[in-house]
Amino acid sequence: xxEAAHQIEVGHFFFIFIVILLAAKLAGEAFERIGQPAVxxxxxxxxxxxxxxxxxxxxxxxxxxxxxxxxxxxxxxxILLFEIGLETDLxxxxxxxxASLTVALVGVVLPFLFGYLFWHWYEGGVSLTAIFVxxxxxxxxxxxxxxxxxxxxxxxxSEARIIIGAAVLDDIxxxxxxxxxEGLANTGSVSLFGVxxxxxxxxxxxxxxxxxxxxTAPLLFELVNRMRVRGVLVIFSLVxxxxxxxxxxxxxxxxxxGAFAGGLILSRTNQFDTIVEQIKPxxxxxxxxxxxxxxAAVNVRILDPRVPANHEILIVGGALFVIAVLGxxxxxxxxxxxxxxxxxxxxxxxxxxxxxLIFAQIGLLGGILTQDVFSAILIMVxxxxxxTPPVLKILFQRTETTGAAxxxxxxVEQAPMRPEIRDLE
Amino acid sequence: xxEAAHQIEVGHFFFIFIVILLAAKLAGEAFERIGQPAVxxxxxxxxxxxxxxxxxxxxxxxxxxxxxxxxxxxxxxxILLFEIGLETDLxxxxxxxxASLTVALVGVVLPFLFGYLFWHWYEGGVSLTAIFVxxxxxxxxxxxxxxxxxxxxxxxxSEARIIIGAAVLDDIxxxxxxxxxEGLANTGSVSLFGVxxxxxxxxxxxxxxxxxxxxTAPLLFELVNRMRVRGVLVIFSLVxxxxxxxxxxxxxxxxxxGAFAGGLILSRTNQFDTIVEQIKPxxxxxxxxxxxxxxAAVNVRILDPRVPANHEILIVGGALFVIAVLGxxxxxxxxxxxxxxxxxxxxxxxxxxxxxLIFAQIGLLGGILTQDVFSAILIMVxxxxxxTPPVLKILFQRTETTGAAxxxxxxVEQAPMRPEIRDLE
Numbered sequence: 022x023x024e025a026a027h028q029i030e031v032g033h034f035f036f037i038f039i040v041i042l043l044a045a046k047l048a049g050e051a052f053e054r055i056g057q058p059a060v061x062x063x064x065x066x067x068x069x070x071x072x073x074x075x076x077x078x079x080x081x082x083x084x085x086x087x088x089x090x091x092x093x094x095x096x097x098x099x100i101l102l103f104e105i106g107l108e109t110d111l112x113x114x115x116x117x118x119x120a121s122l123t124v125a126l127v128g129v130v131l132p133f134l135f136g137y138l139f140w141h142w143y144e145g146g147v148s149l150t151a152i153f154v155x156x157x158x159x160x161x162x163x164x165x166x167x168x169x170x171x172x173x174x175x176x177x178x179s180e181a182r183i184i185i186g187a188a189v190l191d192d193i194x195x196x197x198x199x200x201x202x203e204g205l206a207n208t209g210s211v212s213l214f215g216v217x218x219x220x221x222x223x224x225x226x227x228x229x230x231x232x233x234x235x236x237t238a239p240l241l242f243e244l245v246n247r248m249r250v251r252g253v254l255v256i257f258s259l260v261x262x263x264x265x266x267x268x269x270x271x272x273x274x275x276x277x278x279g280a281f282a283g284g285l286i287l288s289r290t291n292q293f294d295t296i297v298e299q300i301k302p303x304x305x306x307x308x309x310x311x312x313x314x315x316x317a318a319v320n321v322r323i324l325d326p327r328v329p330a331n332h333e334i335l336i337v338g339g340a341l342f343v344i345a346v347l348g349x350x351x352x353x354x355x356x357x358x359x360x361x362x363x364x365x366x367x368x369x370x371x372x373x374x375x376x377x378l379i380f381a382q383i384g385l386l387g388g389i390l391t392q393d394v395f396s397a398i399l400i401m402v403x404x405x406x407x408x409t410p411p412v413l414k415i416l417f418q419r420t421e422t423t424g425a426a427x428x429x430x431x432x433v434e435q436a437p438m439r440p441e442i443r444d445l446e
Numbered sequence: 447x448x449e450a451a452h453q454i455e456v457g458h459f460f461f462i463f464i465v466i467l468l469a470a471k472l473a474g475e476a477f478e479r480i481g482q483p484a485v486x487x488x489x490x491x492x493x494x495x496x497x498x499x500x501x502x503x504x505x506x507x508x509x510x511x512x513x514x515x516x517x518x519x520x521x522x523x524x525i526l527l528f529e530i531g532l533e534t535d536l537x538x539x540x541x542x543x544x545a546s547l548t549v550a551l552v553g554v555v556l557p558f559l560f561g562y563l564f565w566h567w568y569e570g571g572v573s574l575t576a577i578f579v580x581x582x583x584x585x586x587x588x589x590x591x592x593x594x595x596x597x598x599x600x601x602x603x604s605e606a607r608i609i610i611g612a613a614v615l616d617d618i619x620x621x622x623x624x625x626x627x628e629g630l631a632n633t634g635s636v637s638l639f640g641v642x643x644x645x646x647x648x649x650x651x652x653x654x655x656x657x658x659x660x661x662t663a664p665l666l667f668e669l670v671n672r673m674r675v676r677g678v679l680v681i682f683s684l685v686x687x688x689x690x691x692x693x694x695x696x697x698x699x700x701x702x703x704g705a706f707a708g709g710l711i712l713s714r715t716n717q718f719d720t721i722v723e724q725i726k727p728x729x730x731x732x733x734x735x736x737x738x739x740x741x742a743a744v745n746v747r748i749l750d751p752r753v754p755a756n757h758e759i760l761i762v763g764g765a766l767f768v769i770a771v772l773g774x775x776x777x778x779x780x781x782x783x784x785x786x787x788x789x790x791x792x793x794x795x796x797x798x799x800x801x802x803l804i805f806a807q808i809g810l811l812g813g814i815l816t817q818d819v820f821s822a823i824l825i826m827v828x829x830x831x832x833x834t835p836p837v838l839k840i841l842f843q844r845t846e847t848t849g850a851a852x853x854x855x856x857x858v859e860q861a862p863m864r865p866e867i868r869d870l871e
Contacts, residue, residue: 029507029513029516029517031516031517031520031695031701032692032695032696032701034517035520035521035524035688035691035692035695035701036692038521038688039685039688039689039692042681042684042685043685045681046673046675046677046678046681046682049675050673050674050675050678053674053675054674059675059676082454085510085513088454088510088514089513089514089517091454091456092454092456092459092514095456095460096460096463099460172676248471248475249475249478249479250471250474250475250478250484251484251597251730252471252726252727252729252730252731252734253471253475255727255730255731256467256470256471256730256731256734257471259467259731260464260467260468263460263463263464264464266460267457267460267461267464270456270457270460271457276456276457276460299727299730300727301677301727302677302680302724302725302726302727302728303727303728303731304677305676305677305680305681305724306677306680306681306684306728309677309681
């Protein structure tokens with residue numbers, strides 16, 4: 022049989038897919054039973070089956086199977102944000118807009134400043150490295166928070182809306198920071214015109230997509246509703262979400278921002294209920310791939326304190342982790358005039374995820390960050406990712422959230438004829 | 447950013463996925479409207495977006511994106527056969543067992559004999575090539591037939607059961623033929639012991655899997671039903687299907703045979719209705735990838751009659767196509783004692799698909815088939831694939847099928863709260 026260098030063996034990919042789904046649901050269930058969020062179980066399952074422990078699930082995009090897992094994970098998190106967009110009231114999003122903007126801005130400025138000053142003190146002088154370390158601390162990875170809040174039935178609180186709005190704005194800010202750090206890494210200078218152009222493109226894309234989408238989607242889905250072949254509604258919803266994700270990617274935004282906008286738009290169609298019901302099993306299949314692959318990317322070896330070379334990395338990583346947490350918690354308190362659970366808002370912004378890693382990778386390849394600094398940043402990213410689910414669960418359950426506009430429980434949480442028992446305690 | 451040789455760009459894969467889903471559903475709808483089977487539309491859409499026309503959807507497994515499409519297509523056809531297994535009554539399958547076995551055996555022997563004799567006459571002598579040409583004519587690719595019969599609401603007829611049973615048996619026979627042709631290509635000889643071992647392994651796997659599955663699956667799914675986290679039922683059903691598909695692949699059978707067995711087993715669980723309902727949107731998303739990728743692999747260039755080099759290929763390919771059709775139609779008539787639509791049974795066995803291509807590839811790489819003979823076989827495979835949907839539609843609608851045990855319309859065809867209108871005319 023012809024064997025190309027990167028020939029994929031279908032059976033082996035089936036095996037990886039089985040491991041991901043099985044590990045995610047078994048660990049999710051175990052964590053749920055001990056009172057922890059299911060998504061933390063999925064992340065931990067990912068660590069176990071991932072590169073540094075059992076090695077069953079590759080996530081390196083340069084690895085043929087790793088590339089597949091990576092792509093399916095991105096589809097998974099896009100579908101998750103699409104689902105959350107479907108559940109989100111657009112007017113409520115606009116209502117909390119000023120609060121989201123405040124949280125986003127403060128949550129970018131403070132971690133950057135803290136990180137910069139820390140490195141300035143640690144290295145004893147001004148450097149590009151300090152700017153890069155600061156930049157890696159600014160990003161927010163909203164997938165984990167969104168999943169926890171969905172599982173807790175809190176996705177329709179004002180707090181959740183502020184977090185998601187701030188995360189979308191963070192992504193736009195992250196795009197600009199990326200342009201700045203890439204300019205610094207490659208040429209040592211920054212084109213103000215380029216940065217402004219990016220900003221206009223990103224904001225313009227979202228505005229135009231929402232405007233066109235909100236006017237044409239109801240008509241489009243009336244047509245889809247008249248189609249006769251099987252599965253058109255779920256397929257066209259998915260195509261709609263993926264198309265906006267693809268376009269967002271093309272203007273430099275994260276695909277999830279586009280997918281979220283797609284959900285917001287389709288929540289205004291007449292077919293809304295059926296879309297929510299039918300996209301749910303598809304989300305169930307795809308989203309665990311994202312969380313397991315996030316866990317699988319964790320390298321537990323750099324956490325081993327028995328290796329002397331890890332000591333300084335662990336200490337610096339720990340310091341960055343503290344800065345990362347404090348910076349975002351402070352951002353939550355920046356909306357001091359709101360009668361809301363402010364610490365929960367800040368906690369929801371903690372996970373750094375892949376965006377911080379992208380900045381760090383550019384710094385590493387540009388020779389601005391050493392391998393050790395990169396590893397310390399990795400510790401910060403891993404720590405913020407793993408700590409968020411349990412912290413959010415405590416914060417959202419301890420004090421009742423005060424969102425005045427809290428809607429009735431989301432339809433996605435109570436689809437008919439599902440035998441699962443929701444454990445909201 | 448680090449760019450490995452095979453780095454995958456997530457956005458580009460989103461684009462390919464969008465093209466596949468959109469092309470499948472638009473063309474499917476168009477064909478449905480002109481009275482043709484939707485799956486023929488999906489196949490034709492695949493030809494259009496595939497390698498030789500628009501080039502939007504790669505299917506070569508050696509191509510990084512092509513490998514992904516290939517793997518997702520295999521998952522798609524596995525889910526399709528899993529769904530069909532869910533809809534199939536195991537006792538009815540056993541009842542038609544003798545008829546299936548007859549159709550399978552005659553449908554392997556006659557096309558092989560016709561193909562061998564044709565080549566013997568054409569080349570003027572006995573040769574390994576004649577054996578290979580005969581072998582490529584024996585396989586049955588059941589995905590297309592199963593989809594057409596599902597769409598027509600005929601999947602629970604005796605004819606459909608005989609076809610699917612015969613296709614499963616064909617896969618076991620194909621496994622043995624593969625061992626023989628591989629032995630001939632590599633060493634020029636065949637180990638009878640090896641062939642018998644393969645046969646025992648394949649039949650033993652199916653028997654053991656069914657026996658263990660039927661006794662343990664109801665208990666397993668009672669446990670799953672008690673789990674609290676979201677999506678466990680659809681995930682565990684999928685994991686069950688994929689695990690059997692993976693194991694089938696490991697004993698040398700097609701993954702779809704395992705997935706079909708998984709469906710047969712789960713049709714006996716208490717959670718059957720919910721599984722059918724929830725697997726449907728997942729199938730809707732994955733199965734079009736299979737049919738579009740089958741179409742995308744079609745190379746229309748070898749069909750161009752303006753190229754003189756194509757003339758002999760077209761004539762030989764046309765002859766093989768006629769043999770392929772007649773051989774399987776005759777197999778349908780082999781169950782002459784049955785009061786059934788025998789020509790429809792034969793027509794359902796016509797598509798050759800990937801199994802025939804695997805034989806042909808072994809012959810090509812072993813130097814036994816020339817590139818021209820390979821292309822002629824490709825024409826036979828493409829022709830049998832594209833002709834089956836419209837022929838089946840005519841045959842199953844013209845004469846009413848006479849399956850005495852025809853069940854009420856399958857639940858998968860009438861899931862509640864779906865706005866689509868089924869066009870059964």
